[in-house]
Amino acid sequence: MFLKLWRSRSQRLRRTALSVLSGFxxxxxxxxxxxGLGAPQAAAAGSLPCDLYATAGTxxxxxxxxxxALYSSYNGSLYQVQRASDSATLNIGxxxxxxxxxxxxxxxxxxxxxxxxxxxxxxxSRHNDLxxxxxxxxxxxxxGAPADALPVTAGGHQVYGLEISAGMxxxxxxxxxxxVNGQAEGMYMVTSGTHVNGSCCFDYGNAETNxxxxxxxxxxxxxxxxxxxxxxxxxxxxxxxxxxxxxxFQSDSGYSKNSSNTGTGAMPFVTALLKNNGQDHxxxxxxxxxxxxxxxxxxxxxxxxxxxxxxxxxxxxVLGTGGDNSNGSIGSFFEGVMxxxxxxxxxxxxxxxxxxxxxxxxxxxxxxxLTAGSEISLRATTSCCTTDYIRHxxxxxxxxxxTSSSSTLDKSDATWIVRRALAAxxxxxxxxxxxxxxxGDFLRHYNYQLYRQPMVGTAQFRSDATFCPQxxxxxxxxxxxxxxxxxxxxxxxxxxxxxxxxxxxxxWDSATSWTDDVSWxxxxxxxx
Ligand code: AHR
Ligand code: AHR
Numbered sequence: 255m256f257l258k259l260w261r262s263r264s265q266r267l268r269r270t271a272l273s274v275l276s277g278f279x280x281x282x283x284x285x286x287x288x289x290g291l292g293a294p295q296a297a298a299a300g301s302l303p304c305d306l307y308a309t310a311g312t313x314x315x316x317x318x319x320x321x322x323a324l325y326s327s328y329n330g331s332l333y334q335v336q337r338a339s340d341s342a343t344l345n346i347g348x349x350x351x352x353x354x355x356x357x358x359x360x361x362x363x364x365x366x367x368x369x370x371x372x373x374x375x376x377x378x379s380r381h382n383d384l385x386x387x388x389x390x391x392x393x394x395x396x397x398g399a400p401a402d403a404l405p406v407t408a409g410g411h412q413v414y415g416l417e418i419s420a421g422m423x424x425x426x427x428x429x430x431x432x433x434v435n436g437q438a439e440g441m442y443m444v445t446s447g448t449h450v451n452g453s454c455c456f457d458y459g460n461a462e463t464n465x466x467x468x469x470x471x472x473x474x475x476x477x478x479x480x481x482x483x484x485x486x487x488x489x490x491x492x493x494x495x496x497x498x499x500x501x502x503f504q505s506d507s508g509y510s511k512n513s514s515n516t517g518t519g520a521m522p523f524v525t526a527l528l529k530n531n532g533q534d535h536x537x538x539x540x541x542x543x544x545x546x547x548x549x550x551x552x553x554x555x556x557x558x559x560x561x562x563x564x565x566x567x568x569x570x571x572v573l574g575t576g577g578d579n580s581n582g583s584i585g586s587f588f589e590g591v592m593x594x595x596x597x598x599x600x601x602x603x604x605x606x607x608x609x610x611x612x613x614x615x616x617x618x619x620x621x622x623x624l625t626a627g628s629e630i631s632l633r634a635t636t637s638c639c640t641t642d643y644i645r646h647x648x649x650x651x652x653x654x655x656x657t658s659s660s661s662t663l664d665k666s667d668a669t670w671i672v673r674r675a676l677a678a679x680x681x682x683x684x685x686x687x688x689x690x691x692x693x694g695d696f697l698r699h700y701n702y703q704l705y706r707q708p709m710v711g712t713a714q715f716r717s718d719a720t721f722c723p724q725x726x727x728x729x730x731x732x733x734x735x736x737x738x739x740x741x742x743x744x745x746x747x748x749x750x751x752x753x754x755x756x757x758x759x760x761x762w763d764s765a766t767s768w769t770d771d772v773s774w775x776x777x778x779x780x781x782x
Contacts, residue, residue: 302326302352303442303591303605304378310601312440312593315431316571317377318384319355319589321406321413322612326352328377335360335401338678339367345375354411360401361674368678368711370398371416374424374573380431382571384424390465390579392454396423399574400711404586404694405673407616412627416574416587417449417694418456419710423575427463431594432571433474433532436564440529440597443590444543444609445478447521448692449708450492452480453582457497458590459528461572465579470561472568473499473577474536476528478585480517482510489516494526494540494551498562499577504538506555515551518542522693523588523614525606529596530556532565541606543588543614548606584708586694588614615693618671622778624685624723624732628672629779631656634746635730636770643668643780644697644704644744644751646689651697651704651751656780665780666691676709677720677737684722684737690781697721699736702760704744704751726773727756733772743772 304314304325317324320333329351336343344363349356360369376382387396403417433439443458450456459475462468480491483502487493487510494515495502504512515538518524523543530536537553556563571592575581589609597605620628632644634653642653645668656668669690676686676696687697695706698719709715720737721744727733734744742753747762754772757765 300326300352301604301608303589303608306604306608307440307591307593307597307601310598312595312597312601314378314591315380315594316382316429316592318374318573318591319377320371320374320416321408321588322354323348323352324377324589324591328352330377331375332377333371333375334373335364335369336372336398337364337367337369343372349411354409355413357411357413360414364401366678368716369401370711371401372398374416378431380429382426382429382432384426384571384573387423387425387572387575387579388465390575391467393421393575393579393581396575396579396581397421400709402674402676403709403711405671405688406588406614406693407618408588408612408614410613410616410618412618415693417709418574418583418585418587419708420453420582420584423579423581424573425461425465425570425575427465427570429569429571432460432569432592433567433594434569435566436532437567437594438531438596439474439567440527440593440595440602441476441591442525442527442602442605443476443478444588444614445524445526446586446693447492447518447524449584449586449694450479451582451584452482453584454481454580455479455497455502455576456574456583456585457576458573458587459497459571459592460567461570461577462499463568463570467499467578468568469566470500470559471498471564471566473497474528474530474532474565474567475572475577476526477502478524478526479583481583484510486510487515488513490519491517493517494524494528494538496528496530496536496538497576498557498565501557503557505552507558512552520692522691525609527602530565531596532567534563539602543609545610548602617782621782622776624672624776626672626674626685629690629782630670630672631668631777631780632670633775633777634771635726635728635773635775636746636767639746642746642749644670644746644774646692646706649706651706653746653749653751660780662781663691669779669781670697675720675737676716678713678716680720680722680737684720686719686721690779699753702742702752702754702762704753728769728773730773731775734774744774745772747771
């Protein structure tokens with residue numbers, strides 16, 4: 255009731271203020287842009303995001319990443335994993351100071367079992383480390399994310415991101431140096447537009463210290479997802495929004511009526527940025543983390559409803575849930591920082607350039623083979639269909655013709671990255687197939703049909719997504735036996751893809767052309 259009242263009041267205010275504010279936003283944008291172009295950061299080559307923000311006078315007070323160092327001098331741990339077999343833990347550090355995660359250490363520690371991420375270290379001197387979040391006002395205690403759910407390439411290395419499913423989240427309720435009570439702060443995260451939902455609230459940033467909703471302005475966090483809190487929203491999302499508590503804001507007056515924020519679409523790697531002076535101004539930006547610069551979707555006043563101007567941040571840090579541990583949301587996290595003070599646009603631009611230089615999702619250089627890290631496409635061999643490839647479309651796996659003149663999207667949909675088998679006991683002769691353009695999504699069977707789905711970490715998913723290659727049943731190429739249904743092989747039938755046994759009881763088990771339908775040629779990837 256109260257929510258409805260203040261929403262409609264803000265709606266009226268919003269209407270009258272809209273033209274004035276949009277003019278103001280344009281001015282702020284133009285000023286920000288000219289500062290950015292006129293005064294580039296004099297940062298040393300090789301400077302990483304927290305070096306850049308420190309040089310600009312807004313040092314990091316939190317720096318979290320599973321992927322890389324965020325200071326050029328950092329050589330400590332990035333995160334901690336715990337394995338299921340004996341509950342032992344291991345800190346995962348860097349291959350070199352200022353470099354990339356030592357993912358091979360995780361791989362060998364977790365061989366034959368499964369690991370979850372139990373801690374994400376803060377690289378800043380503040381030691382604002384995140385641990386698995388406890389129960390809150392709107393959610394039971396969370397669990398740790400599977401450590402191998404989101405394999406990606408960064409800086410030419412295979413590393414892991416953090417893949418959040420519902421019921422997962424991280425938090426630190428006792429921080430040092432993080433903005434409180436109207437202090438200024440900035441923050442960004444690198445996330446993905448392909449692993450999102452409309453549930454509350456995939457956030458990274460400032461939240462309450464007691465896991466409860468303590469009122470308007472008690473949070474200041476980046477939200478990323480397809481939840482439209484203040485309808486209408488524009489475009490299909492997912493949107494970079496500000497979770498300022500009791501609302502996901504895209505603009506000042508408590509509504510999402512921001513026609514310049516139409517969302518990122520299914521962009522595999524997204525930079526999401528929020529800054530807030532804590533008094534009377536906040537800004538939202540997004541960018542493609544693989545190329546180009548940042549776009550500002552909002553730069554203007556705080557929400558006009560009471561409680562947001564000034565802000566009342568409490569200084570906890572949340573990752574993957576709302577302030578009250580609302581944990582129905584899903585999302586991906588690769589790196590993120592929070593700063594003391596509101597960073598300049600020039601510093602944001604330098605940070606975005608550094609993120610792009612990482613080459614997130616870049617090709618590994620190994621193509622066309624069934625070894626982990628190699629990118630491949632899978633071509634059908636039945637005479638009907640020798641130009642057809644396994645691709646995903648609307649979340650299902652199908653076969654369809656792909657040629658050199660196919661669209662980039664079709665080629666990406668038909669490209670798979672070979673990964674270590676997700677099933678813990680499968681050993682090195684089996685593999686899993688990750689989508690090229692949906693990081694963290696794998697080919698798995700369900701009711702014997704194949705789909706592209708996010709890796710949730712269950713033993714069922716791991717088994718359903720594991721396949722063991724052998725010589726093609728027809729004598730050509732390879733056949734891929736299902737790990738948990740070893741007499742069934744990946745097969746196309748009526749242009750859908752199944753695991754099928756020869757002459758079994760389902761229509762797709764038909765013995766007619768079974769040996770050809772289950773035999774595939776492993777080719778160079780359509781989208782390397
Ligand atoms: O502001 C949106 C959400 O509302 C917050 O994250 C949560 O604390 C509350 O449920
Ligand atoms: O695809 C066959 C089975 O169907 C899978 O193992 C399971 O996920 C579903 O019940």
